[in-house]
Amino acid sequence: MSVRRHALFGQAQNKRRNQRWPSGVDRFLFHRVASRHWPGADGVLPRLSRSADHGRLWFGIAGAMWALGQPRSRRAAARGVASLALASATVNTVVKGSFGRDRPVLHAVPLVRRLTKQPITTSFPSGHSASAAAFTVGAALESRRWGAVLAPVAASVAFSRVYTGVHYPSDVVAGVALGAGAAFAVRGLVPTRSQLPPPARPRTDAPALTGGDGLTVVVNPGSGQGAPPVLAEQVRQLRAALPKAEVVVHEEDAGPLTRVLEAAAADVAARGGALGVCGGDGTVNAAAGVAMRYGVPLAVLPSGTFNHFAGDLGVESFEDTFGAVVTGSAVRVDVGRMTPRGQGAVGAAAVHFLNTFSIGSYPDLVRARERWAPRIGSPPAVLLGAVHVLRTSRPATAEVNGRRRSMWLLFAGNGTYRSVGLAPVRRYDLADGLLDVRIAHGGRFARTRLLAAAVTGFPRHSPVYRAAGVPTLRVSGLPAGTHLAYDGEVAPAPSEFVLDKEVEALTVYRPTELPSDM
Numbered sequence: 001m002s003v004r005r006h007a008l009f010g011q012a013q014n015k016r017r018n019q020r021w022p023s024g025v026d027r028f029l030f031h032r033v034a035s036r037h038w039p040g041a042d043g044v045l046p047r048l049s050r051s052a053d054h055g056r057l058w059f060g061i062a063g064a065m066w067a068l069g070q071p072r073s074r075r076a077a078a079r080g081v082a083s084l085a086l087a088s089a090t091v092n093t094v095v096k097g098s099f100g101r102d103r104p105v106l107h108a109v110p111l112v113r114r115l116t117k118q119p120i121t122t123s124f125p126s127g128h129s130a131s132a133a134a135f136t137v138g139a140a141l142e143s144r145r146w147g148a149v150l151a152p153v154a155a156s157v158a159f160s161r162v163y164t165g166v167h168y169p170s171d172v173v174a175g176v177a178l179g180a181g182a183a184f185a186v187r188g189l190v191p192t193r194s195q196l197p198p199p200a201r202p203r204t205d206a207p208a209l210t211g212g213d214g215l216t217v218v219v220n221p222g223s224g225q226g227a228p229p230v231l232a233e234q235v236r237q238l239r240a241a242l243p244k245a246e247v248v249v250h251e252e253d254a255g256p257l258t259r260v261l262e263a264a265a266a267d268v269a270a271r272g273g274a275l276g277v278c279g280g281d282g283t284v285n286a287a288a289g290v291a292m293r294y295g296v297p298l299a300v301l302p303s304g305t306f307n308h309f310a311g312d313l314g315v316e317s318f319e320d321t322f323g324a325v326v327t328g329s330a331v332r333v334d335v336g337r338m339t340p341r342g343q344g345a346v347g348a349a350a351v352h353f354l355n356t357f358s359i360g361s362y363p364d365l366v367r368a369r370e371r372w373a374p375r376i377g378s379p380p381a382v383l384l385g386a387v388h389v390l391r392t393s394r395p396a397t398a399e400v401n402g403r404r405r406s407m408w409l410l411f412a413g414n415g416t417y418r419s420v421g422l423a424p425v426r427r428y429d430l431a432d433g434l435l436d437v438r439i440a441h442g443g444r445f446a447r448t449r450l451l452a453a454a455v456t457g458f459p460r461h462s463p464v465y466r467a468a469g470v471p472t473l474r475v476s477g478l479p480a481g482t483h484l485a486y487d488g489e490v491a492p493a494p495s496e497f498v499l500d501k502e503v504e505a506l507t508v509y510r511p512t513e514l515p516s517d518m
Helices: 002-020 024-035 045-051 053-067 071-098 127-142 145-163 169-189 230-241 257-271 281-294 310-311 318-327 361-376 380-390 446-456
Strands: 201-205 215-219 244-248 274-279 296-303 329-340 351-353 356-360 394-398 401-416 417-422 423-427 435-441 465-470 473-476 483-486 489-493 497-509
Touching: 024 169, 045 053, 045 145, 045 351, 053 127, 053 145, 053 329, 071 127, 071 145, 071 169, 127 169, 145 169, 145 497, 215 230, 215 257, 215 296, 230 244, 230 318, 244 257, 257 274, 274 281, 274 318, 281 296, 281 310, 281 329, 281 351, 281 497, 296 310, 296 318, 310 423, 318 329, 318 497, 329 361, 329 401, 351 356, 351 435, 351 483, 356 394, 401 423
Parallel strands: 215 244, 215 274, 274 296, 296 497
Antiparallel strands: 201 329, 329 351, 329 497, 356 401, 356 483, 394 401, 394 473, 401 435, 417 423, 435 465, 473 497, 483 489
16 A cells, blocks of 8 residues: 555656746746747747648648659658658657646737647647757758758747747757757668768779760650650750750650660760760660660769669769769769570570569559559559559569579669668669579468568568579579569560679769769
């Protein structure tokens, strides 16, 4: 009985302590804010505070950042959302439950400032301030420019919590500290691009083309960002930065894109110049094969939806490529290769890939996306395609290096990828001589077990998932009707093939100094 009384007495003491907790300075600052007239703020800050409920303001900003289509903006948005999620979970499930501070008394706060719906949780710390700081600091760790843009908004949201009378100043300060800490914790788990080792090696000589003299750039208007206004702006940038370069916009009546690339490569090879390509990963893949055949350097101008190869190379904007072309800064990179073997393979051309190759569920997803994207747009098509594939796809059976396997997915990356869970994220080195091979096995409850491994973050410990770096891989016995995907393109798969690499086979322009986080 005495133990119970002691526990109850302790709880009562804690409650009284938490109720007394706001210091004199805290109360003084709160009342100074409440009693002071802030011109123009009454119509702005309460609305801003409400807009940040449940992170809506920050999710909206993240969506706008993503819609801009720039790699750095998208990385900043993703890191901001991840940081906000961690901060919100920490504050609302751990920290608030550990403190019992009451909300401030509103009698000193003018009615026009008060929120229509008052919060019912405890006061310490401020969840809105934590979310604001987490999103802003997270975005700033990827892009200082975005950090500078978002900082005044975050500061206004944090101040609005005191202004509207729902938090003491120390609640806000603690929330900001926790939010910033969450952003740095996310960076510890997933380093920013500026923290990672510079990709692609070794450096090599390439012609320095002053003003673009000797460069022919083939522009694919069908790439991800090839809407007419965007295309016109891309061509304008090209001609302004490299006035001596020849710009060829591929038209449908000009024949296949590869034919235009072949003609441009033959011309620049005779003049000792370089081939440029403006497009997404599929377009860059086609240009890389042509550049290898003619032995000319390739200049990549990223204008697709994802631009994986350009991002891993360290080229994030046209300006990066312009500078590399003018100074002659370039690197040599490996190129993945799929060579058909067995019956019917005589005379069949090898398929090259700069990023990834796969058979199994992913080609099915790409085909579904391509079928639905013209009607509903690319992002919804990806989501719908993923649901469709999970419901309808079946594992493929084949021999991999002589061993029979049932597989949901066989993935081969051109170079070793850094991963977050199951997802390959980025390559440190584009000339490491290795294929990053990953196999998701079929079998009883394989999809459920693989999903569980992905959610827990320990896929490499799952018995249905295997990963290894190898120089070559032989696959045989694929059933008819199997498809393969490479760099976003889909094609029928041969029944037997070999995967390997052409080591340091392609010369690509890349700036000497990689882009900063600006």
